[in-house]
């Protein structure tokens with residue numbers, strides 16, 4: 001593999017974190033124009049301007065999406081993802097300009113940025129009222145905010161470290177969430193030509209063929225996907241090592257593929273029986289959640305409660321029984337939220 005990498009440093013994280021914090025507060029306040037209210041007096045009618053600001057009411061109308069609209073969203077993003085796959089394939093075997101983000105093993109390439117730009121520009125041009133969360137936009141200080149509005153959640157290259165090395169286990173991960181719930185999930189490995197798709201209520205597919213999770217319920221027959229991650233925080237690393245030691249003797253085996261989205265796709269197609277991780281971001285898991293749910297699998301927080309997509313914690317399994325057996329063994333870790 002031609003491993004011509006040129007490394008550059010990303011602007012320092014601290015400045016970015018401060019910027020993100022102030023953006024977060026600012027973006028929450030929104031006023032809508034005052035409303036005119038009518039007071040009916042028995043003898044007559046007069047209009048009174050009640051200058052009370054109202055929040056959020058104006059939005060409810062936009063979020064009820066019917067099936068034909070969802071199908072339009074799905075067809076549009078499927079075609080865009082295929083096109084983005086061409087860009088990734090073109091750069092797969094070429095020299096790469098690699099930027100170091102939060103630490104030496106947290107990387108981004110020009111291809112990540114190019115793919116995210118293509119997807120975001122095309123989707124927001126086609127659907128102007130929609131919102132988005134993109135891995136690289138957040139790295140550049142955009143608030144990571146999931147509201148009730150239709151929101152595209154994009155990881156342009158999930159498994160960037162693999163992409164940098166030319167190890168063909170990476171993918172484009174795109175999801176649409178509406179009212180903070182998943183509607184569409186697409187995970188595409190353009191090198192191995194694996195196109196995983198799901199629409200809520202319409203099933204999960206691999207290259208157009210329906211997929212479902214395995215029927216494995218016992219730990220000793222289970223294959224677990226687990227990651228070391230791109231953080232070298234000693235506390236986090238200690239938890240990863242401890243979980244590896246605890247779990248390995250209990251399972252058939254452990255696999256670490258380097259991509260959260262592809263790990264979830266492996267569980268959805270029954271190739272693995274469970275995947276959990278601390279430290280991932282909403283963009284790593286947003287497409288995998290509907291895929292697992294539509295494949296008949298189980299999605300939760302690693303401690304067993306409901307999944308919080310911004311908590312940076314995830315567990316998925318072939319079924320609830322398997323999940324309930326592995327969760328009590330897990331050493332927990334609580335990273336800073338997205």
Ligand code: LIP
Nearest residue numbers: 157158159160227229230259260
């Ligand atoms: C990666 C995830 C992986 C995790 C890495 C990183 P990226 O996403 O897919 O599961 O272990 O730390 O977050 O950075 O390649 O998009």
